[in-house]
Amino acid sequence: MNRYPVWKYAIIVIALLVGVIYTLPNFFGEAPAVQVSPGKPTIKVDSGTQTRIEQALAAAGIKPVSTEFENGSIKVRLVSEDVQLKAKDAIQKALVPDPNDASYVVALNLLSASPRWLSALRAAPMYLGLDLRGGVHFLLQVDMQAALSKKAESLAGDLRTTLREKNVRHGGIERNGQAIEVRFRDRQTLEAAKAVLADQFPDLQEVDAPEGSDFKLTATIKPEAARKVQEQALKQNMVTLHNRINELGVAEPVIQQQGLDRIVVELPGVQDTAKAKDILGRTATLEVRMVDESGEARAAELGSGPVPFGDEKFLERNGQAVVVKKQVILTGDNLTDAQPGFDNQTQEPAVHLTLDAKGSRIFKDVTRDNVGKRMAILLFEKGKGEVVTAPVIRSEIGGGRVQISGRMTTTEANDVALLLRAGSLAAPMEIIEEFTIGPTLGAENISKGFHSVAWGFAVICAFMAVYYMLFGLFSGLALAVNLLLLVAVLSMLQATLTLPGMAAMALALGMAIDSNVLINERVREELRNGASPQAAINAGYERAWGTIFDSNITTLIAGLALLAFGSGPVRGFAVVHVIGILTSMFSAVFFSRGLVNLWYGRKKKLKTVSIGTVWRPEPDGAITKAE
Amino acid sequence: MENALVFNIISLLTFAAAVFFLTTRGLHLSVEFTGGTVMEVGYAQAADVEKVRKTVSALGFADVQVQNFGTSRDVLIRLPAQKGVSAAQQSDKVFAALKADDPSVTGRRTEFVGPQVGEELATDGLKALAMVVAGIMIYLAFRFEWKFSVAAIIANLHDVVIILGFFAFFQWEFSLAVLAAVLAVLGYSVNESVVIFDRIRENFRRYRKLNTVQIIDNAITATMSRTIITHGSTQIMVLSMLLFGGPTLHYFALALTIGILFGIYSSVFVAAAIAMWLGIKREDLVKASGRKDEDPNDPNAGATV
Numbered sequence: 001m002n003r004y005p006v007w008k009y010a011i012i013v014i015a016l017l018v019g020v021i022y023t024l025p026n027f028f029g030e031a032p033a034v035q036v037s038p039g040k041p042t043i044k045v046d047s048g049t050q051t052r053i054e055q056a057l058a059a060a061g062i063k064p065v066s067t068e069f070e071n072g073s074i075k076v077r078l079v080s081e082d083v084q085l086k087a088k089d090a091i092q093k094a095l096v097p098d099p100n101d102a103s104y105v106v107a108l109n110l111l112s113a114s115p116r117w118l119s120a121l122r123a124a125p126m127y128l129g130l131d132l133r134g135g136v137h138f139l140l141q142v143d144m145q146a147a148l149s150k151k152a153e154s155l156a157g158d159l160r161t162t163l164r165e166k167n168v169r170h171g172g173i174e175r176n177g178q179a180i181e182v183r184f185r186d187r188q189t190l191e192a193a194k195a196v197l198a199d200q201f202p203d204l205q206e207v208d209a210p211e212g213s214d215f216k217l218t219a220t221i222k223p224e225a226a227r228k229v230q231e232q233a234l235k236q237n238m239v240t241l242h243n244r245i246n247e248l249g250v251a252e253p254v255i256q257q258q259g260l261d262r263i264v265v266e267l268p269g270v271q272d273t274a275k276a277k278d279i280l281g282r283t284a285t286l287e288v289r290m291v292d293e294s295g296e297a298r299a300a301e302l303g304s305g306p307v308p309f310g311d312e313k314f315l316e317r318n319g320q321a322v323v324v325k326k327q328v329i330l331t332g333d334n335l336t337d338a339q340p341g342f343d344n345q346t347q348e349p350a351v352h353l354t355l356d357a358k359g360s361r362i363f364k365d366v367t368r369d370n371v372g373k374r375m376a377i378l379l380f381e382k383g384k385g386e387v388v389t390a391p392v393i394r395s396e397i398g399g400g401r402v403q404i405s406g407r408m409t410t411t412e413a414n415d416v417a418l419l420l421r422a423g424s425l426a427a428p429m430e431i432i433e434e435f436t437i438g439p440t441l442g443a444e445n446i447s448k449g450f451h452s453v454a455w456g457f458a459v460i461c462a463f464m465a466v467y468y469m470l471f472g473l474f475s476g477l478a479l480a481v482n483l484l485l486l487v488a489v490l491s492m493l494q495a496t497l498t499l500p501g502m503a504a505m506a507l508a509l510g511m512a513i514d515s516n517v518l519i520n521e522r523v524r525e526e527l528r529n530g531a532s533p534q535a536a537i538n539a540g541y542e543r544a545w546g547t548i549f550d551s552n553i554t555t556l557i558a559g560l561a562l563l564a565f566g567s568g569p570v571r572g573f574a575v576v577h578v579i580g581i582l583t584s585m586f587s588a589v590f591f592s593r594g595l596v597n598l599w600y601g602r603k604k605k606l607k608t609v610s611i612g613t614v615w616r617p618e619p620d621g622a623i624t625k626a627e
Numbered sequence: 628m629e630n631a632l633v634f635n636i637i638s639l640l641t642f643a644a645a646v647f648f649l650t651t652r653g654l655h656l657s658v659e660f661t662g663g664t665v666m667e668v669g670y671a672q673a674a675d676v677e678k679v680r681k682t683v684s685a686l687g688f689a690d691v692q693v694q695n696f697g698t699s700r701d702v703l704i705r706l707p708a709q710k711g712v713s714a715a716q717q718s719d720k721v722f723a724a725l726k727a728d729d730p731s732v733t734g735r736r737t738e739f740v741g742p743q744v745g746e747e748l749a750t751d752g753l754k755a756l757a758m759v760v761a762g763i764m765i766y767l768a769f770r771f772e773w774k775f776s777v778a779a780i781i782a783n784l785h786d787v788v789i790i791l792g793f794f795a796f797f798q799w800e801f802s803l804a805v806l807a808a809v810l811a812v813l814g815y816s817v818n819e820s821v822v823i824f825d826r827i828r829e830n831f832r833r834y835r836k837l838n839t840v841q842i843i844d845n846a847i848t849a850t851m852s853r854t855i856i857t858h859g860s861t862q863i864m865v866l867s868m869l870l871f872g873g874p875t876l877h878y879f880a881l882a883l884t885i886g887i888l889f890g891i892y893s894s895v896f897v898a899a900a901i902a903m904w905l906g907i908k909r910e911d912l913v914k915a916s917g918r919k920d921e922d923p924n925d926p927n928a929g930a931t932v
Contacts (some may be wrong), residue, residue: 131875139744164644273737274719407692421667432741434718441735448873456867461859467856500804503868503876504811507883510864511815514857521853524856547825550770551818557762558814567748570807577811 002537002601004594012594014484017587022488025118025125030110032084034091035251037073038106045104049095050074056094062087064489077111084108108269109251121369128490129498129572132446134439135268136276136369140237140429142261147233147427148178154336155204155221155466156180157357161399162200171214171617180204182217190612191216201279230260233427238263244280263429280431286332289324290366291374291390297323314378316387323377324387329366334359340413343405349413351389360400368396377404389416449502456506457483460513468520470610478592482512485583490576498572508580511555515588519544524614533609537600540595548589556581631903634896642785645792652795657802659872660749662742664717671731672698683721697874701735708742737920752806756901760784763817771824772912774905779820783813786889793885794878803878812886815861819854819894823830824902826850828912839907843899851895858891 016228036053038045050069052077057064064087065077075090078084086105095104112125130137156175159182163170170193171183184190190208194217197206203225208217238255241263245253254266270276291297292311299305300313301321309315311323337354355363366375376390391404404416461479464472486505490497523540531539559581562574600606658665668674679702680693688706695773696703718737725732760780767776787809794801826846833844865887869880 054820141741277719319845430741431739433744434737434739436718436734436737438669438733440669440733444873445875448871448876451871451906452864452868452876455871456864459863459867463860463863499875500807500879503804503872503879506864506868507861508813510861511818514818517853517857517860521850521856525849529674543829547822550821550825553766553770554763554821555811555814557766558759558810558817561755561758561762562810564758565751566803566807567751568803570803573804573807626891 002534002597002599004597008590009598010593011329012591015591016481019484019488020482021118021121022491023484024125024493025112025123026487027113028112028114028118028125030125031113032078032081033109033111034076034078034084034088035073035105035107035109036076036091036095036624037107037246038103043103045069045072045074049104051064052094056090057087059094060086060090060230061300062090075109075111105246115151119472122262124491124494124498126487127494128442128446129496129501130266130268130435130442130567131437131499132442132449132497133268134437134442135266136273137267137433137435138265138276138280138431139258139433140241140263140265140280141432142234142237142263142432143428144230144233144261145178147229148221149175149228150336150427151221151229152178152180154354154356155201155219157336157352158359158400159197159201159219159359160357162196163193165399166192166196168196176278180219182219184215184217185280187215190217193217218334234261234263237427241265241280254361262432269439273434277431280288286335286388287328287380287385287596288330288363289326289328289376289377289378291376292325293324293373312385314376314385314387316390322376322387322390324378329375330355330359330362334362340415340417343403345561346405348405349408350403351408351413351417353402353404355400355402357400362400363400363402364396364398367393369394445499449499449505453502453506453509457509460509464513464516468598468612471520471523472612474592474595474599475513475520475588477595478510478516479513481591482580482584482587483509485587486576486580489579489583493579495575495579496572497576498569500569501576504576504580508577508584512580512584512588514551515544515548515584516592518547519589519592520611523609524611527609527611527614533606534600537596537609541596545589550583552581552585628772629797631896631900633928638893638897639787641789641792645789645795648792648795649788652798654795654801655798656749656789657800658708658738658740659703659803660745660752660801662740662745664706664708664721664739664740665736666704666706666718666721666734667696668702668704668722668725669733669735670700670702670729674702675781676702679725682724686720686724688717688721708740708745741832748803752803755806755810756787756813758812762815767817767821767824771794771828772907774911775820775902776825776899778901778905779824781901782893783816783890784818785897786816786886786893787813789889790882794882797879799878802878804876804883805830808879808882810888811882812890816886816890816894817906819858819890820898822850822853823847823894823899827899827902827907831909831912835909839903839909843903847895847899854891854895858887862887 027465036045036049044487047069053074054067057076058578062083065079065418067074067076076087078087085108088108092106095106105457112119114123114125143467151177156173159180160173163173164184168189169185170189171185174181182193184193194206194208195217197204197217201219203222204218205222206219208215210216234257238257241255242253245255245265245267250267250270252268254264256264258264265280267276292308294308296305296308297311300307300311300323303321307323310326312326313321313323316322334356335353336356337352339352341350341352342348343350370393372393374390374392378385378390379388380386389404408416452597457479461476464475464479466472483505486508490501495501522544523536526536526539526543527533556578559574559578562570563578600609665737674695676695680691683691683693683704683706690707692703692705694703695701705720706721718739722732722734722737763783764776764780767779789813790809791801793799794805799805823846826849827843830837830842830846834845837845862884865880865883868876869884872880
């Protein structure tokens with residue numbers, strides 16, 4: 001009865017094998033590396049870049065361990081940390097000649113030092129949380145009310161223009177918070193305006209009420225439209241953050257949405273929080289100016305003459321120089337939206353801009369006077385300007401709806417729209433949570449967590465072996481397997497390991513031994529009741545199983561609740577806790593039974609079992625009780 | 628079970644004391660819940676806490692707490708949340724001032740939590756607690772009987788209140804990690820009650836001659852050594868955390884220690900006693916049994932391979 005069929009052993013062997021393979025990378029540690037990734041959305045890292053990096057390193061006399069091209073970035077492994085710094089400088093010099101215009105992000109990083117065959121199996125070490133590796137964590141709250149007010153403002157402007165075009169006479173349009181209030185003299189115009197609203201403003205819903213002798217129409221943004229505005233604002237801010245963080249040279253930044261209006265930013269390895277905050281809090285501005293098309297300016301563009309007085313020279317993203325006038329026609333404040341799309345007639349990719357009322361008026365005048373000339377849209381970030389696009393004006397543009405098209409791919413249209421929005425739309429953000437952990441503290445935390453687990457584990461195993469003899473040894477082995485599987489699963493899931501996670505690991509082991517104690521006590525009890533050793537082992541495992549299952553389920557409920565409602569450190573704890581419970585059911589019951597079966601299963605005439613002292617009842621005690 | 632009344636009175640007294648300290652002293656909540664800034668800085672030699680306090684107070688922060696953390700070289704500075712001040716800049720300002728005083732100071736860790744986040748964490752914590760309680764009760768009611776689930780939850784909430792009572796009495800810092808520990812303890816000590824209930828159910832099936840009190844006595848005695856050993860093992864792990872985990876895990880481990888110690892007591896003496904007061908009967912448990920026809924003396928009963 002105490003024999004496992006071959007397939008059960010096969011499962012155990014496979015589980016152990018998988019466990020060992022995925023746990024292994026954690027022992028190899030990490031090797032210093034330099035990571036090169038694109039600094040701008042338009043720049044791609046490719047094999048050409050790789051060749052340039054290799055040449056730069058060769059020129060500096062540095063021999064990299066390997067260079068790998070993976071997921072759009074190049075990682076150069078190096079022998080030591082000294083070489084890592086030198087290599088970073090060499091690559092930086094070769095790829096980024098002008099630090100103010102960084103096309104590539106060159107960052108220090110750590111790569112798993114596990115051998116190639118392990119990486120090929122996608123076995124990677126656990127991802128260490130900020131409290132173990134050091135770094136900065138920010139939680140940013142996006143001001144959605146501001147985003148909605150801005151949208152209402154732009155809609156109010158649109159409404160004003162449209163009503164004028166349709167010759168609907170109103171008594172004033174006002175934005176009151178996120179509502180647009182329009183006054184009318186009589187019911188007829190009110191009805192006309194309502195028709196216009198229904199026809200052209202699908203994002204608005206309106207209610208009207210008489211106000212004295214007048215009528216007041218209050219239009220608000222529909223909930224679904226408001227949701228779209230919020231989603232867009234959040235996405236927008238995340239993109240902007242991405243671009244800015246690239247400048248910090250962080251190898252693996254985490255930028256994630258949390259809830260509906262929050263963004264988590266994690267920058268491993270960054271210590272200079274002041275600079276990080278400065279960069280995150282910066283705003284970009286957008287300006288529209290005319291291109292100077294005089295002969296002098298042309299010469300300046302080609303680099304063969306000085307920039308004329310009253311002009312400035314900026315670079316386009318493809319590196320071409322454009323000389324523009326210093327006079328600013330419009331700023332990003334007048335731009336309310338920018339979306340990629342297609343030209344209605346030619347079906348070419350295009351970018352559609354929406355201007356507010358004031359912007360539309362100015363734009364109409366300027367375009368009327370400048371047909372056939374070029375205008376430039378510039379994006380300024382930290383005082384440095386860049387020409388996003390410089391299209392030719394084909395005709396007078398009124399109504400505040402502008403389309404930029406011609407010689408653009410869909411990707412480019414997306415990028416341009418993004419850049420334009422980045423400069424104008426992003427709703428304000430506020431840091432509402434910040435954690436900084438120094439690198440030495442991180443290393444200390446790792447060793448503390450490790451020691452807690454190691455000592456607790458050792459003492460428990462020693463105790464089990466003394467108290468339950470051979471069965472205790474089996475229990476200890478099962479506990480070791482539990483730890484192995486737990487680490488393997490965490491590595492496989494690439495879960496983030498934090499200090500509370502390590503505490504959960506220790507606690508999971510402390511709780512997992514419970515199952516083995518239950519089994520061992522049950523086996524002893526069966527022996528005490530006079531069962532034969534083989535029967536006692538069998539009954540012990542069978543009877544204990546129900547209890548083990550029940551008790552693990554209740555613990556699992558607590559773990560899942562923590563996972564559902566916890567945030568930050570609690571979540572890290574809960575993940576390990578829950579996985580630990582699941583792996584313990586396998587190791588403590590299935591695996592330890594396998595060991596016991598292997599050892600005792602074939603001995604038909606088994607007389608004794610090594611499970612420590614079994615208290616025997618007096619011969620007259622029919623039912624064994626301690627009383 | 629003749630001592631059930633005594634134990635229940637002891638429980639009631641401890642519980643009342645815990646509630647008393649909780650209401651009069653309240654919990655010393657960490658910045659995670661209250662909002663504010665915590666900075667941990669390290670000095671090259673033993674730090675002059677008084678001087679640090681003066682430097683920080685000079686910056687115009689009210690209610691500043693400065694204390695040693697772990698070693699004499701490390702100092703923990705707590706700044707409460709201030710309305711209208713860009714709190715994100717607080718830590719930079721303080722650090723600059725400390726650096727001016729003593730250039731050897733290094734920043735080890737900063738935590739800033741805005742007040743709105745703190746409130747959310749508190750409500751989320753309560754939600755988690757409610758969900759754990761509800762989940763466990765439903766499971767136990769389904770798996771055993773409603774009387775057991777009520778007994779188990781009362782016994783274990785009593786543990787939770789006692790842990791909180793300790794934190795209130797000693798004014799230990801109650802952080803998110805401690806909350807996690809409290810919930811883990813809740814799940815863990817319920818599991819203790821489950822083991823005893825399981826045994827009670829089995830005894831009802833096996834020993835038809837015994838009455839309820841005898842059944843419960845037998846179940847407690849039979850599981851006693853297991854209870855002590857498992858709790859001992861878990862306690863070894865927690866103790867190792869308390870000794871080696873450093874100050875970050877200190878209160879977490881402490882909460883677990885109290886929880887485990889009271890968990891033994893409450894499962895054994897409180898849960899079973901309450902179940903008894905609630906009047907559990909053989910019929911409550913045995914009706915849905917699939918194994919009741921088995922011969923209790925057959926050592927191979929229920930065996931499958």
